[in-house]
Amino acid sequence: MAPDRTTPVRHDAVILAGGRATRLGGVPKPTVVLDGATLLDRALVAARDAARTVVVGPDPVLPPGRDVLVTREDPPFGGPVAGLDAGLRTLDAVSVAAPGRAAPPWVLVLAVDVPRAGDAVPLLRAAVDPPAGDLDGAYLVREGHAQWLVGLYRRDALRRALDVVAGPGIPGGLVGVPVRRLVAELSCAEVPDRDAVSADVDTWDDLRRLTVGLHEGSHAGSHAGSHTVVAARAGTEPATHRPPTDRPGGHR
Numbered sequence: 001m002a003p004d005r006t007t008p009v010r011h012d013a014v015i016l017a018g019g020r021a022t023r024l025g026g027v028p029k030p031t032v033v034l035d036g037a038t039l040l041d042r043a044l045v046a047a048r049d050a051a052r053t054v055v056v057g058p059d060p061v062l063p064p065g066r067d068v069l070v071t072r073e074d075p076p077f078g079g080p081v082a083g084l085d086a087g088l089r090t091l092d093a094v095s096v097a098a099p100g101r102a103a104p105p106w107v108l109v110l111a112v113d114v115p116r117a118g119d120a121v122p123l124l125r126a127a128v129d130p131p132a133g134d135l136d137g138a139y140l141v142r143e144g145h146a147q148w149l150v151g152l153y154r155r156d157a158l159r160r161a162l163d164v165v166a167g168p169g170i171p172g173g174l175v176g177v178p179v180r181r182l183v184a185e186l187s188c189a190e191v192p193d194r195d196a197v198s199a200d201v202d203t204w205d206d207l208r209r210l211t212v213g214l215h216e217g218s219h220a221g222s223h224a225g226s227h228t229v230v231a232a233r234a235g236t237e238p239a240t241h242r243p244p245t246d247r248p249g250g251h252r
Helices: 039-046 080-096 117-128 155-165 179-183 204-214 219-226
Strands: 011-016 032-034 053-056 069-071 106-111 137-142 145-154 188-192 229-231
Touching: 011 039, 011 080, 032 039, 039 053, 039 117, 053 080, 069 080, 080 106, 080 155, 080 179, 106 117, 106 155, 117 137, 117 145, 117 188, 145 155, 145 179, 145 188, 155 179
Parallel strands: 011 053, 011 106, 053 069, 137 188
Antiparallel strands: 032 229, 106 145, 137 145
């Protein structure tokens, strides 16, 4: 069970939604529907307590009434580190344009393909509140694999780390820089993900498994085939792909 935080850690949010989704046949991940809600809708719900939220990706379809910033890494498909930099720059620009309103000290980073991210956020908050020493952030670790894109990071430390990995001698700036390289510049707590709340959707098999998991223990679990497991704007489902046995964090 996720810890109950009565005083949420003040944070902005960056939702990374600009990957190619090759193992979904190119269907944009933000539009994929799991049990009646798109993956983007679920990510926005997970970020509902953020002061400001930015979605990094191509022309997202946003729910009505939600004030969300939108940007894109340059060039497109430059990878999650380039996307994170673009998102943070957008948030910082808005903060500068709003004098008298200090930017939150933390930044929630979520890959759009983690449908249970809402259950992860309280775990991350608990790991950094109260802050311990020089802790720069926290991220989940599931089955021995770091889930860096389900994390909560100190804003100034994240900015410094991005500047370091984009420094001289890095061809193409931040394009293609591994998330591992970025996080190596930070001092972070690793939060055990015992309930697999950081499980992501890379394939249609992942989507089916997570749909069933959402209803495990209920009457709906025995009728998983009746639930909506489709992709928005997609006419037919691409051929099923088997996920690899080892999927390190950092994919979109």
